[in-house]
Amino acid sequence: MGIELQNQIIFGDCLTVLKSCSSNSIDLIVTSPPYADNRKNTYGGVPTDKYVQWFLERSEELFRVLKPTGTFILNIKEKIENGERSTYVLELILEMKKQGWLWTEEFIWHKKNSFPGKWPNRFRDSWERCLQFNKNKNFAMYQDAVKVPIGSWANSRLKNLSETDRIRDEAKNNSGFGKKVANWVGKELVYPTNVLHLSTECSNKNHSAAFPEELPKWFIKLFTQEGDVVLDPFVGSGTTTTVAKGLNRNYIGIDIVYEYCMLAKQQLWEKKNMNNEELTSFINDNITEFHKNRIEALSKLKLESVLKRKNPYLFKAKNIQTSGELVKTLVDAFLSSQEETVFGEFLEKLAIYVCNATMGGYKSGIEGIDLEISKDNTRYIIAIKSGPNWGNSSQIKKMKDNFKTAQRVLRTQNASLNVVSINGCCYGIENKPDKGDYFKYCGQHFWTFITDNENFYIDIIQPLGYRAKERNDAFYEEYAKVVNNFTRDFSNEYCLDDGSIDWEKIVKFNSQMKTLTN
Numbered sequence: 180m181g182i183e184l185q186n187q188i189i190f191g192d193c194l195t196v197l198k199s200c201s202s203n204s205i206d207l208i209v210t211s212p213p214y215a216d217n218r219k220n221t222y223g224g225v226p227t228d229k230y231v232q233w234f235l236e237r238s239e240e241l242f243r244v245l246k247p248t249g250t251f252i253l254n255i256k257e258k259i260e261n262g263e264r265s266t267y268v269l270e271l272i273l274e275m276k277k278q279g280w281l282w283t284e285e286f287i288w289h290k291k292n293s294f295p296g297k298w299p300n301r302f303r304d305s306w307e308r309c310l311q312f313n314k315n316k317n318f319a320m321y322q323d324a325v326k327v328p329i330g331s332w333a334n335s336r337l338k339n340l341s342e343t344d345r346i347r348d349e350a351k352n353n354s355g356f357g358k359k360v361a362n363w364v365g366k367e368l369v370y371p372t373n374v375l376h377l378s379t380e381c382s383n384k385n386h387s388a389a390f391p392e393e394l395p396k397w398f399i400k401l402f403t404q405e406g407d408v409v410l411d412p413f414v415g416s417g418t419t420t421t422v423a424k425g426l427n428r429n430y431i432g433i434d435i436v437y438e439y440c441m442l443a444k445q446q447l448w449e450k451k452n453m454n455n456e457e458l459t460s461f462i463n464d465n466i467t468e469f470h471k472n473r474i475e476a477l478s479k480l481k482l483e484s485v486l487k488r489k490n491p492y493l494f495k496a497k498n499i500q501t502s503g504e505l506v507k508t509l510v511d512a513f514l515s516s517q518e519e520t521v522f523g524e525f526l527e528k529l530a531i532y533v534c535n536a537t538m539g540g541y542k543s544g545i546e547g548i549d550l551e552i553s554k555d556n557t558r559y560i561i562a563i564k565s566g567p568n569w570g571n572s573s574q575i576k577k578m579k580d581n582f583k584t585a586q587r588v589l590r591t592q593n594a595s596l597n598v599v600s601i602n603g604c605c606y607g608i609e610n611k612p613d614k615g616d617y618f619k620y621c622g623q624h625f626w627t628f629i630t631d632n633e634n635f636y637i638d639i640i641q642p643l644g645y646r647a648k649e650r651n652d653a654f655y656e657e658y659a660k661v662v663n664n665f666t667r668d669f670s671n672e673y674c675l676d677d678g679s680i681d682w683e684k685i686v687k688f689n690s691q692m693k694t695l696t697n
């Protein structure tokens with residue numbers, strides 16, 4: 180028995196992932212695998228001469244996991260090589276039969292909206308195969324679920340029935356087939372043919388080879404009932420799993436590209452508002468971490484390191500005269516920049532968490548990009564910063580370079596992908612968000628963008644203050660110890676016998692040249 184995979188999108192090679200799937204557990208497999216040698220740049224093509232072997236290893240696992248009454252629909256089309264149709268699909272059918280599969284039927288997906296084109300020796304290819312395989316002749320099939328309107332031909336054809344129309348007209352070749360036209364009088368819905376007239380997917384689904392929702396929908400309705408399990412081992416953008424979920428079927432999706440798994444997960448996401456309890460509990464857990472880090476950083480602080488990092492001339496110019504005042508100013512300046520960083524990390528984590536919970540956004544695996552969201556047929560790549568004035572020109576240049584590289588990476592996977600770069604800042608206001616290469620969203624604009632909730636930037640205030648006083652008291656206890664200890668050490672080390680501050684000694688410690696070596 181395998182582990183429970185139902186209602187999940189799993190990242191990995193389906194060959195490996197399927198090993199942990201229970202035998203005889205799947206009602207329907209609908210999939211469109213990578214075609215031979217195609218789309219090398221996106222998810223690694225399999226060479227035509229290796230394709231059959233490559234597929235057979237996987238179809239063996241598919242055979243094992245499919246229920247005896249289940250069906251496997253394989254959407255595939257051979258390509259043209261050296262002016263000829265390649266034969267690997269035909270070879271695959273023969274080999275799969277040897278593996279035990281019955282090749283029960285072949286459906287044609289007629290792509291209704293194919294764009295016209297001109298080739299010297301052929302016409303526009305506007306159909307694909309949907310091969311049906313089964314383990315047994317008796318498989319589950321719910322034909323009534325896909326009935327179609329009888330069509331206008333019936334009006335004239337069924338109006339005046341001939342004698343032959345009223346009786347069963349046996350086929351002339353003694354095949355046992357026959358038809359009785361009169362059976363269709365008064366019927367509004369009839370059974371469809373094995374040709375599916377569907378448009379290709381027009382909207383950019385962030386995947387270069389997505390099939391239209393109607394395709395898996397038709398097969399899911401025909402071969403499964405509510406509560407059954409539908410598997411797509413090459414799930415891509417998640418068309419099959421989204422449709423299966425919408426039809427109240429259980430689903431399993433697998434893809435070898437992490438990005439596609441995230442996309443498929445996001446398609447399954449139901450947009451929802453963040454529940455206040457969830458938000459409070461996330462903030463409580465993580466703000467505790469923030470306070471812990473603050474205290475930890477304080478206890479590790481060394482007098483020398485604060486003295487080294489801050490500008491001694493400034494303190495002299497401010498006429499600071501007592502050890503206590505100087506030490507406190509130094510420690511405060513250090514803590515404020517350090518806190519900004521630690522709190523920034525906390526806010527970034529919060530942003531990713533809430534975006535995931537509300538819109539299915541996910542932490543990006545690309546360098547310099549923190550968050551990715553797919554919405555409105557666009558991939559948004561987001562670099563999160565604390566506030567609007569976060570960087571100098573070279574840091575901003577670095578961010579722009581990161582955006583460019585990320586766009587290149589994503590477009591290598593899918594050339595037609597629309598990618599938009601965003602610098603999201605957790606607080607502040609930006610009146611001119613369009614920066615040319617990217618957009619800068621700050622404060623309310625940013626939180627609204629990632630949660631679809633205009634009030635979210637206000638909603639986080641209250642949980643942030645939870646037990647803040649108690650936590651701050653603990654911090655101040657530590658802080659007082661550090662300031663007192665430093666003051667004592669500072670007085671011993673940097674005050675003259677008459678009690679005044681030895682500025683020369685401080686400046687030398689902070690700025691004196693070391694002996695230079697060539």
Ligand SMILES: C[S@@+](CC[C@H](N)C(=O)[O-])C[C@H]1O[C@@H](n2cnc3c(N)ncnc32)[C@H](O)[C@@H]1O
Binds near residue numbers: 211389
């Ligand atoms: C033709 S696309 C499927 C598109 C999908 N039907 C949709 O609507 O988006 C094939 C998918 O198979 C994935 N793939 C390729 N090799 C794989 C493997 N060994 N295991 C799992 N997925 C694989 C690719 O990453 C790609 O997303």
